Structure formats: structure tokens, C-alpha cells
Amino acid sequence: MQPIRTRSVLRTPVRVFAVQLHATGCSLRETKEILRILGVERSHQAFWQWVHRLADSGHTPPEAKPKRVAVDETAVKINGEWSWLYAAIDIETKLILDVELFGRHGTDPAAAFLHRLSEKHDLSDTVFLVDGYGHQTALSRLGLSGLLDYVERNLIEKWFHILKMRVERFHNSWVGSHGSVHGWIIQFAQYYDF
Structure with a gap:
């Protein structure tokens, strides 16, 4: 399966994980440190771009017929x-x-x-x-x-x-x-x- 390209940022598992870490409460610096421990070395700016551009792509909203x-x-x-x-x-x-x-x-x-x-x-x-x-x-x-x-x-x-x-x-x-x-x-x- 090929990664999805969104606004010049690839939706790879590492990048999706970084966005999820940030969304759960980790700061960008904490996210960077967690991924560094896992062997992913990137600049603070790279993490900032992942979080803002990849998160912008979002998900398709769920269909709902709520009661x-x-x-x-x-x-x-x-x-x-x-x-x-x-x-x-x-x-x-x-x-x-x-x-x-x-x-x-x-x-x-x-x-x-x-x-x-x-x-x-x-x-x-x-x-x-x-x-x-x-x-x-x-x-x-x-x-x-x-x-x-x-x-x-x-x-x-x-x-x-x-x-x-x-x-x-x-x-x-x-x-x-x-x-x-x-x-x-x-x-x-x-x-x-x-």
C-alpha cells in the first residue's frame, strides 16, 4: 500500500503517529523526543509541519442520522x-x-x-x-x-x-x-x- 500524499506531506505511519501523539496532549518537543527514542530523528520544524499539514487532511466525517x-x-x-x-x-x-x-x-x-x-x-x-x-x-x-x-x-x-x-x-x-x-x-x- 502506497502512502497518501496530502499537501506535500506524506501520510506515513510515523507521521500519523506523530500527529496522534500531539493530539493526545504531547507538545511538539515531547513528540520529537518520543520519536527520537524510537529512532526517528527530525527537526522541530518537520514535526510542526507534520502536525499542521497532515492533521489538516483529517478524516472523512462519519455519516450520521442521530436520534x-x-x-x-x-x-x-x-x-x-x-x-x-x-x-x-x-x-x-x-x-x-x-x-x-x-x-x-x-x-x-x-x-x-x-x-x-x-x-x-x-x-x-x-x-x-x-x-x-x-x-x-x-x-x-x-x-x-x-x-x-x-x-x-x-x-x-x-x-x-x-x-x-x-x-x-x-x-x-x-x-x-x-x-x-x-x-x-x-x-x-x-x-x-x-
């Missing part, structure tokens, strides 16, 4: 300013169905997020588990079904906790563009799903 989906948002700091990360998780498969960053939170961003989610997945028979009336209003606007739920929707809270633990290992706040943060979160969600 119960937990939706929520959490505050994240980007360049010292607050943004809100919206996410949805399929309760049955535990797959992250989508993530999106917004400059504010409330009914309008919730409706925009749910609309985008409905474009990606068949939500005709889906019941959304939410924790607030802003989400219920957004669901009503879009003709989607939802319930207030504070138990099953804990899956999305757990995912936010895992994400924040991963980020806080390196920073209190992201530094970079909104787009680069969003890209990293998408990569993290793909890693989590696969």
Missing part, C-alpha cells in the same frame, strides 16, 4: 477576548457532529449552529437535549425537536472538559486568529471521533 443529540456552548478565550464554542454530540455513538466558534452566545448563534448542523446531517427524527431556553427558542425557529435535559447531555460537558484540559496544558488563552483556533478545534474533534 438524540446533546448541544451546548462554552466560553473560550482567543487573544484575551471571549468567544463561544458550540458543539453537538450524538448520544448513542458519542461522535462529535459539529463544532463552531461565535463571537457571542445566545439564540441567534444557537440557531445558526443548529441550521449548519441540519445541513450536514439528517436530523428529521432527532431530539436535541439542551440546558436552556435560548436553545429551545433556536430549535423552535428551525422546526426541530428538543428537550431540557441535565443528565444525558453531560456527554457534551465531558467533551468540553477534555478539550479545555488539552488546551490548558499549554495556554490559558489561545493566541492566533479565530480561523486557526477553529481549525485546531475541528482537528481535535476529528481526533476524538476517530
